[in-house]
Amino acid sequence: MEFLENLILGIYNAGASVFLPLVFLIIGLFFRMKFTDALRAGLKAGIGLAGVTLVTNYMISTLQPVINYYTETSGGTRFDIIDVPWSVSAALPFAIPVAVFLIPCFAVLTVLLVRFKVFHTLQLSIWDYGIQLTVIGFIYVLFDNMVLAIICGFLNFIFCLWLGDRCGERWSETLGLDGTTCSNVTQMSMAFPVCWIANKIMDHIPGINNHNFTPEKISAKIGIFGEPAVIGLIVGAFMAIITGQDVTSIFTIGMGISASIVLIPHVIKIFLEGIGALTQGAQAWAGNKLGEGHKVYIACDMAMSIGSPVVITINSLMIPLAVAFALLVPGFRYFPTGLMGGIIYMVGICTVFCKNDFLRSFVCSFLYVIMMMTLMNYLAPEIGQVFAYLDPTLTGTVTSPTALDWMNVIACIIKRLFFM
Numbered sequence: 430m431e432f433l434e435n436l437i438l439g440i441y442n443a444g445a446s447v448f449l450p451l452v453f454l455i456i457g458l459f460f461r462m463k464f465t466d467a468l469r470a471g472l473k474a475g476i477g478l479a480g481v482t483l484v485t486n487y488m489i490s491t492l493q494p495v496i497n498y499y500t501e502t503s504g505g506t507r508f509d510i511i512d513v514p515w516s517v518s519a520a521l522p523f524a525i526p527v528a529v530f531l532i533p534c535f536a537v538l539t540v541l542l543v544r545f546k547v548f549h550t551l552q553l554s555i556w557d558y559g560i561q562l563t564v565i566g567f568i569y570v571l572f573d574n575m576v577l578a579i580i581c582g583f584l585n586f587i588f589c590l591w592l593g594d595r596c597g598e599r600w601s602e603t604l605g606l607d608g609t610t611c612s613n614v615t616q617m618s619m620a621f622p623v624c625w626i627a628n629k630i631m632d633h634i635p636g637i638n639n640h641n642f643t644p645e646k647i648s649a650k651i652g653i654f655g656e657p658a659v660i661g662l663i664v665g666a667f668m669a670i671i672t673g674q675d676v677t678s679i680f681t682i683g684m685g686i687s688a689s690i691v692l693i694p695h696v697i698k699i700f701l702e703g704i705g706a707l708t709q710g711a712q713a714w715a716g717n718k719l720g721e722g723h724k725v726y727i728a729c730d731m732a733m734s735i736g737s738p739v740v741i742t743i744n745s746l747m748i749p750l751a752v753a754f755a756l757l758v759p760g761f762r763y764f765p766t767g768l769m770g771g772i773i774y775m776v777g778i779c780t781v782f783c784k785n786d787f788l789r790s791f792v793c794s795f796l797y798v799i800m801m802m803t804l805m806n807y808l809a810p811e812i813g814q815v816f817a818y819l820d821p822t823l824t825g826t827v828t829s830p831t832a833l834d835w836m837n838v839i840a841c842i843i844k845r846l847f848f849m
Contacts, residue, residue, distance in 0.1 A: 447475070449471065449474055449475040449478055449554075449730075450468075450471035450472050450474065450475040451471065452471070452553050452554065453467065453470055453471030453474050453475070453703065453707055454467050454468055454470075454471040455553070456551070456553060456707060456711075456727070457470055457471065457706075457707055457710055459540070459714075460707070460710040460711050460713070460714040461710070461713075461714060462706075462707075462710040466706060466710075467707075467710075469703070469706070470702075470703040470704070470706040470707045470710075471703065471707075472703070473699055473700070473702045473703030473706075474700050474703030474704050474707070475703070476699055476700075476703075477696055477697060477698070477699035477700025477701070477702070477703060478700055478730060478732060478733075480696030480697075480699060480700075481693060481696050481697060481700070481732045481733070481735070481736075482732065483696075484689055484692045484693050484696060485689075485693070485732065485735065485773065487685065487688075487689060488685060488686065488689035488741070488773075489770045489773075491665070491681065491682055491685025491686065491689070492665075492668070492682065492685070492686075492745070492748070492769075494669070494672070494674055494678055494682065495668050495669065495672050495674075495682065495748065496748070496766070496769050496770075498672040498673065498674075499672070499748070499749070499752040499769075500764070500766050508755070508761075508762060508763065508764035509762055509826060510762045510763040510764075510805075510806065510809045510826050510827070510828050511826065511827045511828070512763070512764070512765065512766050512767035512768060512805075512827075512828060512829065513767065513816060513827050513828065513829040524566070524819040524820065525562065525565060525566050525569060525578075525819075527565075527575070527579065528562050528565070531558075531561070531562065531565070531579070531582065532558050532562075535552075535558050535561060535586055536553055536558075538583075538586070539551055539552045539553060539586075539590065540553075542590060543725060544718070544719075546719055546723065548590040548591065548593070548594055549593075549594045549597065549723075549724055549725055549726050550589075550590045550593030550594050550597065550610055550612075550725075550726045550728055551711070551725055551726065551727055551728060552586075552589060552590060552593065552612050552728040553728070554612050554728055554730065557589075557612045557613055557614070557728070557730075560585070560589070560613070560614055560615055560831075560834055561582045561583075561585050561586045561589070562582065563831065563832065563834060563837065564578075564581055564582050564585045564834055564836050564837055565578040565579060565581065565582035566578070566815060566819055567815050567832070567836075567837045567840050567841070568581045568582075568836075568840055570814065570815040570818045570819070571811065571814070571815065571840055571841070571844045571848075572840070572844070572848070581836055581840075584836075585614060585834065585836050586614075588614060588618070589612070589614035589617075592611075592614060592617045592618060592621070593610040593611065593612065593617075593726055593728055594610070594726065596610055596611055596617060596621075596781070597609070597610035597724075597726040599781060599782070599784070600729075600734075600781055601726075602784075603780070603781045603784055603785055604733060604734060604736070604781065605701070606701065606704060606729060606733060607705070607708060608704075608708030608709075608711060608712060608724070608725070608726060608727060609704060609708065609726060609727050609728070609729045609733075610726040610727070610728055610729065611728065611729065611731065611734070611778065611781070612728030612729060612730065612731075613730075613731045613778075614834065614835075615831070615833065615834040615835075616731055616774065616775065616778045617778065618834065618835040619797070619800070619801065619833060619834075619835060619838075620775065620778045620779055620782065620793075620797050621782065623779075623793060623796050623797045623800060624779055624782035624783060624793045624797070625782070627789070627792055627793045627796055628782070628783065628789060628793070631789055631792065637788060637789075640788075641784075641786050642786050642787040642788045642789075657687075657690040657691060657738035658687045658690065658691050659687070660687075660690065660738055660742055661683070661686040661687030661688070661689065661690035661691070661738070661741065661742070662683045662684065662686070662687040663683070664683075664686055664742055664745045664746070665682040665683035665684070665685060665686030665687060665745065666679050666680070666682065666683035668682060668686075668745055668748070668749070669681075669682040669683065671749070686741065686745060689741055690738045690741045690742070693735060693736045693741070694736045694737075697733065697736040700733065704727065704729065707727060708725075708727055711725040711727060712724065712725065731774045731777060731778065732774070732777075734774070734777030734778055734780065734781050735773050735774065735776075735777040737780055737785055739780050739785055739786075739787050739790055740773060740776050740777050740780050740790075741773070742787075743776045743780070743787070743790055743791050743794050744772055744773040744776045746791070747772050747776060747794055747795065747798055748769050748772060750795060750798070751765045751768065751769065751772065751798050751799075751802060752764075752765065752769075754798075754799055754802060755802065761806055762806055762809070762826075763802060763805050763806035763809065763828060765802055767829070767830075768798075768801070768802065768805070768830055771830055772794075772798060775794060775797055775798055775801065776790065776794045779793040779794040779797055780794075801830060801833060804833055804838060805828040805829070805830065805832075805833065806828070808828070808832075808833075808838065808841040808842075808845075809826050809827070809828040810826065810845075811840075811841035811844055811845060812827065812828045812829065812832045812841065813826045813827045813828065815832070816829070816832075
């Protein structure tokens with residue numbers, strides 16, 4: 430048991446780019462692909478995802494002087510809620526004794542549900558299985574009931590597959606990733622209601638309802654200033670100037686954002702080469718085994734949603750807005766130090782829901798970020814209770830965006846209202 434637990438946790442901690450080739454190899458063989466073709470698809474997908482991670486980390490490190498500026502000028506000691514990084518909080522659910530046995534159960538369940546035509550989404554990402562384990566950890570710690578916790582974890586997994594089916598077509602069309610969908614139930618479940626309501630309202634606003642502000646249309650109107658490289662340079666330099674950076678840093682940050690906008694689509698193309706071969710095998714298998722017209726979606730990592738210039742531009746604008754919100758709201762105790770590095774993924778999912786429209790994506794991203802910050806601030810006592818139980822070294826009032834799955838939010842609110 431200890432060996433199996435260490436093996437799974439080791440793969441999990443290695444990151445998606447490491448275990449993705451292995452997962453894709455297994456999926457490819459399941460779909461009756463040749464071993465060499467499945468291996469090649471897995472390696473290209475893993476290399477592409479590693480490239481996205483490298484460019485994203487480069488962009489975040491480029492923005493670090495800006496982030497440091499806002500952190501250092503955050504206004505004193507009232508921000509006493511500690512933001513736990515996702516890399517720490519993602520591993521906490523493995524402190525639950527049954528965690529190591531549940532991961533194979535999730536994998537078998539998703540295969541069976543696709544095989545018997547219950548769902549179209551094949552979710553085999555160990556990384557995103559951690560979300561279900563987080564739900565189990567929350568329910569178990571808050572209500573001291575392991576049976577209820579496991580039931581909620583599996584219900585959340587079923588909901589994840591249902592959301593994957595609902596979002597698959599839009600995800601595939603917007604990102605050009607045919608036969609894929611999103612696998613992150615936390616981002617989808619929390620962003621979807623915000624984007625749906627906001628878009629319904631904007632559908633009735635003259636000037637917005639009949640215009641689509643895509644990068645291509647913006648570039649056609651304003652020429653070179655609408656090209657991704659120039660947008661990145663301008664946005665990066667602007668952020669450096671308003672945070673008081675020196676001349677060297679202004680050019681460094683501007684070029685860093687510009688390079689990120691240009692490079693991410695290129696590394697995503699490598700991922701597309703791998704996922705394309707796999708989805709072709711999946712659709713061929715679905716046609717033979719499940720009947721013509723039955724489609725299978727391969728669940729992809731959230732990182733695939735950040736390739737558009739719209740995402741990186743809005744991410745750069747959203748950082749100072751998130752800081753301003755924390756500073757201006759009276760009594761707000763949470764400062765988004767850790768969240769600033771993850772806003773790009775929140776913007777990415779909003780951009781998918783808004784079909785890459787800049788204005789709609791900006792509005793939805795702003796509302797989504799504000800909602801998540803508010804929940805992280807309000808539910809910090811419950812989140813801190815769970816994290817302290819799973820890892821006693823975490824002291825003080827802590828919070829984390831990875832904790833804000835829809836089921837965790839409901840559990841925390843019920844705990845606050847009825848069991849305090």
